[in-house]
Amino acid sequence: MRNKKTLTKKILTYLILIIVTGITVYPVLWVLKVAFGGTSLLSTSLSLIPEKISLDNFRIVFTQKPFFIWLRNSLIVSFVTTISSLFLATTAAYAFSRFRFPGQKSGMMALLVTQMFPGVLMIIPQFILISEVLHLYGSLWGLVIIYSTTALPFSIWVLKGYFDTIPISLEESATIDGASKGRIFWQIILPLSKPSIAITGLFSFMSAWNEFILAATFLDNEMKYTLPIGLREMVGEFGAEWGNFAASSLLVAIPVVVMFMLFQKFLISGLTAGGVKG
Amino acid sequence: MMVKHRSWRIVAIILTAVIFILIYARLVNNSENRLKQIFTGDFAYTIAGLTATLEETERDSTEILVQRIIQQFKSMNRDIQEIAYIEDRIFLAHTDTTLIGSRINKEIFDAQRELEKNFDSAVTAEPYVIWRQAEGPETQFDLYYPVREDEGFKGTIQIKIKEGTVIPIKLNHALIFFIFPILTLLLIFTDRFLGKFNTILAILLFVLLILMINNNLKGQMIETAAHWDSYKAGVYEEVDDYLRDNTEAGLPRTEAPDLELPFKDSIDVWNYTLSILAIFILLFIFTGMMENFFETILKHRLAYLYILPAMFGVFLLVFFPFIYGILIGFTDYNLTNFGGNLIEYFSNLENYGFDNFYNILRIINFRDYSNFYFTLTHTVVWTISNLIFHVSIGVVLALVLNDATLKGRTVFRILLILPWAIPNYITALIWRGMFHKQFGAVNGFLELLGFESISWFTQPFTSFLANLATNVWLGFPFMMIIALGALQSIPKELYEASAIDGSSKWQAFWNVTVPLLRPAMVPAIILGTIWTFNQFNVIYLVSAGGPDGATELLITDAYKYAFEQYRYGYAAAYCIIIFAVLLGYGMFTSRITKATSGAYE
Numbered sequence: 001m002r003n004k005k006t007l008t009k010k011i012l013t014y015l016i017l018i019i020v021t022g023i024t025v026y027p028v029l030w031v032l033k034v035a036f037g038g039t040s041l042l043s044t045s046l047s048l049i050p051e052k053i054s055l056d057n058f059r060i061v062f063t064q065k066p067f068f069i070w071l072r073n074s075l076i077v078s079f080v081t082t083i084s085s086l087f088l089a090t091t092a093a094y095a096f097s098r099f100r101f102p103g104q105k106s107g108m109m110a111l112l113v114t115q116m117f118p119g120v121l122m123i124i125p126q127f128i129l130i131s132e133v134l135h136l137y138g139s140l141w142g143l144v145i146i147y148s149t150t151a152l153p154f155s156i157w158v159l160k161g162y163f164d165t166i167p168i169s170l171e172e173s174a175t176i177d178g179a180s181k182g183r184i185f186w187q188i189i190l191p192l193s194k195p196s197i198a199i200t201g202l203f204s205f206m207s208a209w210n211e212f213i214l215a216a217t218f219l220d221n222e223m224k225y226t227l228p229i230g231l232r233e234m235v236g237e238f239g240a241e242w243g244n245f246a247a248s249s250l251l252v253a254i255p256v257v258v259m260f261m262l263f264q265k266f267l268i269s270g271l272t273a274g275g276v277k278g
Numbered sequence: 279m280m281v282k283h284r285s286w287r288i289v290a291i292i293l294t295a296v297i298f299i300l301i302y303a304r305l306v307n308n309s310e311n312r313l314k315q316i317f318t319g320d321f322a323y324t325i326a327g328l329t330a331t332l333e334e335t336e337r338d339s340t341e342i343l344v345q346r347i348i349q350q351f352k353s354m355n356r357d358i359q360e361i362a363y364i365e366d367r368i369f370l371a372h373t374d375t376t377l378i379g380s381r382i383n384k385e386i387f388d389a390q391r392e393l394e395k396n397f398d399s400a401v402t403a404e405p406y407v408i409w410r411q412a413e414g415p416e417t418q419f420d421l422y423y424p425v426r427e428d429e430g431f432k433g434t435i436q437i438k439i440k441e442g443t444v445i446p447i448k449l450n451h452a453l454i455f456f457i458f459p460i461l462t463l464l465l466i467f468t469d470r471f472l473g474k475f476n477t478i479l480a481i482l483l484f485v486l487l488i489l490m491i492n493n494n495l496k497g498q499m500i501e502t503a504a505h506w507d508s509y510k511a512g513v514y515e516e517v518d519d520y521l522r523d524n525t526e527a528g529l530p531r532t533e534a535p536d537l538e539l540p541f542k543d544s545i546d547v548w549n550y551t552l553s554i555l556a557i558f559i560l561l562f563i564f565t566g567m568m569e570n571f572f573e574t575i576l577k578h579r580l581a582y583l584y585i586l587p588a589m590f591g592v593f594l595l596v597f598f599p600f601i602y603g604i605l606i607g608f609t610d611y612n613l614t615n616f617g618g619n620l621i622e623y624f625s626n627l628e629n630y631g632f633d634n635f636y637n638i639l640r641i642i643n644f645r646d647y648s649n650f651y652f653t654l655t656h657t658v659v660w661t662i663s664n665l666i667f668h669v670s671i672g673v674v675l676a677l678v679l680n681d682a683t684l685k686g687r688t689v690f691r692i693l694l695i696l697p698w699a700i701p702n703y704i705t706a707l708i709w710r711g712m713f714h715k716q717f718g719a720v721n722g723f724l725e726l727l728g729f730e731s732i733s734w735f736t737q738p739f740t741s742f743l744a745n746l747a748t749n750v751w752l753g754f755p756f757m758m759i760i761a762l763g764a765l766q767s768i769p770k771e772l773y774e775a776s777a778i779d780g781s782s783k784w785q786a787f788w789n790v791t792v793p794l795l796r797p798a799m800v801p802a803i804i805l806g807t808i809w810t811f812n813q814f815n816v817i818y819l820v821s822a823g824g825p826d827g828a829t830e831l832l833i834t835d836a837y838k839y840a841f842e843q844y845r846y847g848y849a850a851a852y853c854i855i856i857f858a859v860l861l862g863y864g865m866f867t868s869r870i871t872k873a874t875s876g877a878y879e
Contacts, residue, residue: 013678020675021693024751027708028696030719034711088588095584102574107585113861114596115805118812120837121853124606124846125599149591156588181580210701213814213837228703242711249704260699261692 034246057247067248069223070230074209077140077147077226081208082201085148085155089200090193092152093159094185098171108160111153119213127217138220146218147208155200162196163189195266202263206256227252607634607850634851647738647827648835650852654859657811657831660746664810667750669803672757673795679758680765691762698755706819709748713820720747738828741821745829749816753809757802764798765791804867808860832856 036053061067095101096108126146127137136142166189174184190197212228219225225233231248575582608630611623623629643649678684679691697705712719713734721731734744768791776786812833817823823830823838830838833856840849 013681013684016674016678017690020671021690024696025693026719027705027712027751028700030712031708088591092585092588095581099578099581099584101578101581104581107589110597111592113864114592114600115808117596117600118833118836118853118856119814120833120840121603121607121850121857122596122599124840124850125602126595128602129595129599145591146595149595152588152592153596206701210703212703228701232703242717245707249701249707253700253704256701257696257699260695264692264695 031246031250034242035250037243057243058251060244061248061251065230065244065248066222066225067230067251070225070227071251073140073224074227077143078205078208080144081147081151082205084144085151085204086197086201088148089152089155089159089204090190090197091185093156093163094189096156096160097163098168108157111156114153123214123217126214130218137218138224140219140224140226142218143208143211143215143226146214147211148204151204151207155204158200158203159193159196162193166192198263198266202259205259209252209256603850604854605630606847607854608632609847610634611847611850612845634848635855637848638851638855647830650832650855653827653830653832653835656742656829660742660813660831661807661810663746664749664753664813665803665806667746668753668757668806668810669799671750671754672759673761673799675754675758676761676765677791679762694758695755697752698759702752703815703819705752706748706816709744709751710820713744713747720744735821735824738825741824741829745816745820748820749810749813752816753806757799757806760798760802761795764795768794800867804864807863811860812856832859 033049035057036055037057096104130142130146131137134142134145136145170188170192171184174188179187210228212226212232215226215229216232219229222230222233227248231245231252605624609624610629610631610633638650641649642651644652644655646652675694679687679694681687684690711717713721715721715731715733718734720734725731732740734740772790772794773786776790781789811831813831814833814837817829817831817834818837821829823834827835832852836849836852836856839845839852
């Protein structure tokens, strides 16, 4: 009786999982099919195996578009954004987590409030700031500056939550051993927070890698485009060039997805639980 | 509060003094700038190149001045064939033999005729007058005045204030800059006798300060306007003379162009900012806040040092644009005035108003897809339906995946977070393809089941469904991961304990799982709500708001106003309303969660 019940439960569980996973994976496989399906028109067929496998779409993307320049631009922007925002976020999050100081709560609250700011409202002022004040219109550095700061509030919140779970006793014993606050931060807190740092770094990277509204506003030269802009440019109002779009979107998405998958074991622990098991 | 340490008083006094000096410097500088601004109006054709300044030693040497002007004029205008300088007047002969004269009167006119004979060409005698005038010991002006504004020729008026000109400072300046600090000092050092009373005195003084600065600025403007009037009168006098001469000489009468004050009365934002800053500093002194403030900063300097870079960045590039954006929302800032002088535009209080909000909120019409209330309703429905799917799918999957005995758990988890990993603009574009009427997989699937294929983006409801499907696909992994994390942190002992107490699995779910899931899920739901409310990419790329804007969200509407119609002010007002709605939601939920969280503790 009990065995049978667990068996039906098992079957039900797998059924749910397989259906949901199927729905989840289908669009991705569909893109694969279109990308490798050559330049022919799309068919209504639900089959995920293209009629003939061809690399034409990739060839077109590589040879007829400045794909590698866009890739380089995107890499520069994303990596610099990740590093600078991680540096700023870890220090700030550490202070918010470990120090008691006036303005602590309101500071965290202020950061939370920024998440409600409608992005469209900020584009015009940000544009003026970057182009008129900093004279960085058309430069990748303008994007880096905006991306690093807009990613900060979220990163600080996540990191602060993680730092909170690291027992203070660790720091206290380090202090007794004569370690300075700076040393505690660099040599104890940061190594213990790898999962969380990995996750926030990944999010910073992804937000820079995926962003296109600001990039479209700030970049005017095709040689300065980041991938999303280039990609959008490629499909335009995306009518005919589905194959090219699918091929290039695979190329754009793959690094992110691979990274995401490498980091995914940190996802749960990095976002929520602490690094040191009690 | 009593001021405890003398050193802070000194700091406070120095700061106050610095601020007053800054205001003073700005006021003085400003008067000069204003005059300069008035007298150097730019026209299409500027003869600013004709300006020549004289050194102190050559003050009265008209000859030198004129020679310099001639040189400049020659270098900038190659059409000039000959330049004659007679007495203190200049005559220029163009290649088209237009003779340009200065301060023309009867004699000069005759001289011009002479010149004309020499050049053996026809002369039109009046393009503009160059005239130099000295007034009093302090100021000296060069005025270039266009007498005729023909088609294709435009001149300029330029009155140059000689370097070192001092605009006299009136008594009310003195009041502010000498009497006020003295009073302040007195108050600071007498606070122990006066006690709380000095706060009231201080407040009175602040009011006084505001009034003074305000009056001062107004007075200053009246002053410059008065200067302008006198100059204008002088100019017209000259022109009248000239015109009379002209008429006597039988030449066609030329109308003098209208002279207008080339600046608008506007309030100096910087002075006000500085004044307000001064007021705050003084308030700090009187309430002892400043002392505490500095002590706090010193005491927690390490913490502030750690957060400073991040907060600086966030304030500069997130808060500042936000505040600026809000300012824009109260103006009619659009394509026609974009790119002008921004500081001038935004410091003019006349440009502000509530028109945008009034226009947005005035009409309630649920049949009009572009109406604000329709879009708001759609946005709310969109957000709620998304969140229902996100949370229920996410939690169910988390519960299923949390079973440690499940085989292939990691594989499923990796596959299920795939939508989160893929850039969402790509996802949106892929789903638009999936819902394509002819090639889309969704219609292919419907046909497989024997249904007719649907043209998804021509009906509001199906269009909404397409958006919804995309965003559900996109959003559930986040909820799943959050729920999974929360589930994994629930200690096994709790389930064992509840099992010992004889509760069923279902009871254990409601009494252990749900309450412990809640702290993690509530922030995630609040965050998810905000994200979905502003889910720009999906709507913009999947249905593009279609058909006829029926599936627009408030945010995509705002974007279209800003970047398709270039009505920045209107779009910003839209965004402000969006922000207000979300803020209201945030405050509401924080009260609800506070009120209900107690039940589980």
